[in-house]
Amino acid sequence: MLEVINLECIRGDRRLFSELNFDLSAGELLHLHGHNGSGKTTLLRSICGLITPTEGEVRWQGENVRRQRDEFARELVYIGHKNAIKADLTGTENLRIACQLDGVPVSEKQAWDALERLGLRGHEDLPVRVLSQGQKKRVALARLLLSRSPLWILDEPFTALDKAAVSYLQTVIQEHVDTGGMVMLTTHQEVALTRGQVKQLGLGWKRDGDV
Amino acid sequence: MFEIVRTIVIRDLTLAMRRRSDVMTTLFFFVIVVSLFPLGIGPELDTLRMIAPGVFWVAALLASMLALEKLFAADFEDGTLEQMLLAPQPVFVLVMAKVFAHWLITGVPLVLLSPLLGLQYDLAVETLGVLLLSLLLGTPTLSLIGAIGAALTLGLRGGGVLVSLLVLPLYIPVLIFGSGAVEANVSGLGETGHLLMLGAILLLALVAAPVATSAALRISAE
Numbered sequence: 202m203l204e205v206i207n208l209e210c211i212r213g214d215r216r217l218f219s220e221l222n223f224d225l226s227a228g229e230l231l232h233l234h235g236h237n238g239s240g241k242t243t244l245l246r247s248i249c250g251l252i253t254p255t256e257g258e259v260r261w262q263g264e265n266v267r268r269q270r271d272e273f274a275r276e277l278v279y280i281g282h283k284n285a286i287k288a289d290l291t292g293t294e295n296l297r298i299a300c301q302l303d304g305v306p307v308s309e310k311q312a313w314d315a316l317e318r319l320g321l322r323g324h325e326d327l328p329v330r331v332l333s334q335g336q337k338k339r340v341a342l343a344r345l346l347l348s349r350s351p352l353w354i355l356d357e358p359f360t361a362l363d364k365a366a367v368s369y370l371q372t373v374i375q376e377h378v379d380t381g382g383m384v385m386l387t388t389h390q391e392v393a394l395t396r397g398q399v400k401q402l403g404l405g406w407k408r409d410g411d412v
Numbered sequence: 413m414f415e416i417v418r419t420i421v422i423r424d425l426t427l428a429m430r431r432r433s434d435v436m437t438t439l440f441f442f443v444i445v446v447s448l449f450p451l452g453i454g455p456e457l458d459t460l461r462m463i464a465p466g467v468f469w470v471a472a473l474l475a476s477m478l479a480l481e482k483l484f485a486a487d488f489e490d491g492t493l494e495q496m497l498l499a500p501q502p503v504f505v506l507v508m509a510k511v512f513a514h515w516l517i518t519g520v521p522l523v524l525l526s527p528l529l530g531l532q533y534d535l536a537v538e539t540l541g542v543l544l545l546s547l548l549l550g551t552p553t554l555s556l557i558g559a560i561g562a563a564l565t566l567g568l569r570g571g572g573v574l575v576s577l578l579v580l581p582l583y584i585p586v587l588i589f590g591s592g593a594v595e596a597n598v599s600g601l602g603e604t605g606h607l608l609m610l611g612a613i614l615l616l617a618l619v620a621a622p623v624a625t626s627a628a629l630r631i632s633a634e
Contacts, residue, residue, distance in 0.1 A: 251498070271501065271502070275500035281491060281494060283489075283494065285494065286492075287490065287492065290423070290427065290430075294423075302495055
């Protein structure tokens with residue numbers, strides 16, 4: 202179980218959020234929303250441990266994540282705005298390296314299969330440089346298909362994807378949640394996934410109608 | 413843990429092979445700087461023999477400096493660095509792997525080429541051996557120390573200049589003992605002491621630099 206206790210984050214002289222409390226148990230999906238600049242990415246990054254929060258703590262299975270960095274890292278997949286793929290490497294090379302970094306080595310065959318399931322058949326051994334934005338995103342997301350980590354933190358996973366990929370990704374996420382995984386994601390797109398039985402968390406203080 | 417080191421080293425070597433121009437820049441810089449001196453000074457063998465150790469080592473220092481910018485910059489840009497910080501391995505292990513790969517790409521070619529370049533300075537065969545050995549012991553230290561500076565200045569504007577200011581002073585001991593070893597051999601004093609010092613500095617850097625670098629990377633990635 203992931204618990205966020207009294208979390209506060211100040212960037213520069215702006216307080217992005219404070220006294221933030223929530224938790225996420227197995228089989229739950231949390232949809233984080235808020236306007237641009239409300240601190241969604243900062244919150245996700247502080248939960249991962251990439252940013253030190255000003256106040257408060259994040260606990261995984263009851264213990265502060267900063268005291269169990271390696272253990273927490275093994276249970277976590279974070280996919281951020283940056284795709285974390287190398288333009289000069291092929292899709293399969295990228296995927297295998299990413300999985301190795303996650304601590305889940307995969308075979309060449311598994312990597313090919315994962316990319317094929319994400320609709321990249323025929324592009325597996327091209328340098329990622331020649332792929333489109335959406336295809337690059339698919340290469341990055343292919344990690345999810347091979348991951349064994351229970352906690353997925355996804356920052357805008359649907360951007361640049363086409364309709365078919367969005368709906369496929371939703372089934373992947375839904376399946377993960379149904380099998381006892383935890384997912385925390387942000388998205389500005391209207392997707393069926395975030396309309397169901399999910400936890401909602403809003404950041405920011407703008408009223409309706411404000412731009 | 414060994415697997416992950418292997419993966420990162422192979423990845424960085426593959427990337428370097430696919431972008432050979434980046435690797436060549438450092439090497440050509442070293443070759444050209446070292447070759448300009450004999451051309452500029454003229455065929456006075458005594459002078460050349462005298463300046464050779466200093467020229468080689470200063471050129472090696474600057475070449476290593478030049479290569480530093482690329483050590484973490486690409487990983488930082490494309491988000492791979494974040495993923496490395498979130499990997500279930502201690503970050504200093506990953507840093508060691510990256511620095512080792514970086515040294516293989518930018519340091520080793522320079523070390524191997526130095527005896528050939530040394531011929532321009534009329535160095536004796538034995539001295540060429542000492543030059544090679546001193547560079548072999550010294551250049552990994554340069555990469556290790558440089559990594560701290562590269563990590564600290566990651567994502568900063570004008571980071572290149574700042575990195576020189578941070579790192580060059582720390583390079584001085586390596587410069588002194590490195591060129592000292594070659595000089596000592598030329599003058600017949602025996603190079604063992606200097607080489608042992610270079611080895612000691614390398615060991616110290618090997619222990620301290622990766623830890624300092626990973627701390628700096630965590631700060632820069634925030």
